[in-house]
Amino acid sequence: MRLHRNLVFATIDALSDIFNEGNYADKVIEKTLKRDKRWGSRDRSFIAETVYEIVRWKRLYTEIAEVKAPYSRENLFRVFAVWATLRGVTLPDWKQIEPTPSRKIKGKFDELSRIRKYRESVPDWMDELGVKELGEKVWEKEIHALNEQAPVVLRVNTLNTTRDNLRSVLNDEGIKAEPVKGYPYALQLEERSNVFRTEAFKKGFFEVQDANSQLVAEFLDVKPGMRVVDTCAGAGGKTLHIAALMENKGQIIATDIYENKLKELKRRAKRAHAHNIDPRSIESTKVIKKLYGTADRVLIDAPCSGLGVLSRNPDAKWKLQPEFIEKIKITQAEILNTYSRIVKDGGKLVYATCSILPSENQGQVEKFLASEHGKDFKLIKDKKLLSSESGYDGFYMAILQKN
Incomplete structure (x- = not known):
């Protein structure tokens, strides 16, 4: 593979944006790919895949390159040289790239690969949390699978x-x-x-839409003509699937706190010819209170750590903090307590996350069922989907019925 200067420079700029400015990798890549209209599909895929790969293996590569944050351009070129050496890509003789000691790089790679937090390139706290929640064996397999590039x-x-x-x-x-x-x-x-x-x-x-994500709408067990509330609808990936399963018959009320996401849902629904979706922005508690006791089915696709989707969002490994996970668990419990009240007697509720942590999943369901809010519900079944077993995103879903 011959490296082209403008593609490598664009890659370095994108990495600087992600590592130093804290911008999201997908947004940075989208912006970077618009830089030069002359780039063909090969050029674009080189930039996107190289950036994602270096983001994914950030801890391992920066350790080998012996560089620390904040990352100067000189240091990012050193990290790029590590990527190229380990991929067997010949480095050009440019002044930005210092002579690369490939034997030293490979030696260091072999040495660090014996330690999981470097081999799988994760922060210490995440490695410890994974072991604590899933056990050494399952976490080892799962974090390895989550470092694979996600299929389309x-x-x-x-x-x-x-x-x-x-x-x-x-x-x-x-x-x-x-x-x-x-x-x-x-x-x-x-x-x-x-x-x-x-x-x-x-x-x-x-x-x-990821294959495991597609199972959530099916799990909800909807029928044409029902009244369904999708409570954390976002841009509506699962809402649109529910509309298709309901054959456009009945009503889907799609709520979210972010109006811009619901606007995107409206655009997507128009293209999909899904006509039974009613998007409602949650501007106050009144919006939800009006729905109490009215729905045959309620989907709570809860905000979560997103640890099940690291293969498509590798930069989340560096953005996530343990404090966020503790906070999000409080939010999950509050959402379950409040939104469960939308279910009418005999109706069903699905609680789902794209996390692999039991404390965000079955732990939350157990806590809810043992609480005052959950006393009228019973667990019908739940499903734990691991990347290491399915090859797709990590997911959890539980279906509860109101007596």
Whole structure:
């Protein structure tokens, strides 16, 4: 592989934005890729994949490069040299890149790879928490799986097409995708590509959604004609799936505290031809109180640590703090207590997170069922999905019924 100066410089700039300015990797990459219209798909994928890879292995690479924050450009070039050496990429003779001691780099890599927190490139506190909550063996497998690049999975929008037809339409556009066994609405791309430019996307034939994430709406057990409340709807990935499962019949009230996310949901719903969604911004407690006792189904896709989705958000390893996890657990409990009151007698509630920590998952459900708010509910079943077992995002979901 021959390295091009402008692509490497763009990579270094993006890393500086992420490591020094604390900006989100996906947003930085999106902005960086707009820098030069002449870049082809290969150039763009070099930048995106190299940045993500260096972010993913930040602790290991910076340790090998012997650099610490804040990261000067000189230091970021040293980290880049570590990436290139370990990937077998020949470094050019540029003044920014000092002569690289490749034997020393490889020797240090072998030495640090014996220690999990370096080998899997995680902060000390996260490694300790993973062991405490999941046990040494499970955490070892799980953090290894979460360091793999996430596959691109599509969810067919059955309001507009079928899975077989979507596969055929994509194939005509030069994109090969295979059905995923055990996931009736999922197609996985054989090679990464920009599916948002396809005609199939513009026609609302699919959404990009992880295979395990697709199981949440199914778990909710909805039927056409029901009244469903999606309480933390965000931009509506799961809301749109619920609409398809309900065949556009009945009502889905999609609530969120962020109005801009609901605006995005409206755009997506229009493209998907999902007509039974009623987005409502939570501006005060009145919005939720009005819904008490009215819903056949309630989905609480709770805010969480996001530890189950590190493969697609590797920078979360460096942004997350233990204090945040403690705070979010308080929020989760409050949301469960409040939003559970929306369920009518005989109705069902799904509590879901994209976390792998039992304290955010079954721990919260047990606490809720033992409380005054949860005394009328019983657990029907729950599901723990680990990346190391499925190859997709880590998820938890529990379905509770109100007596």
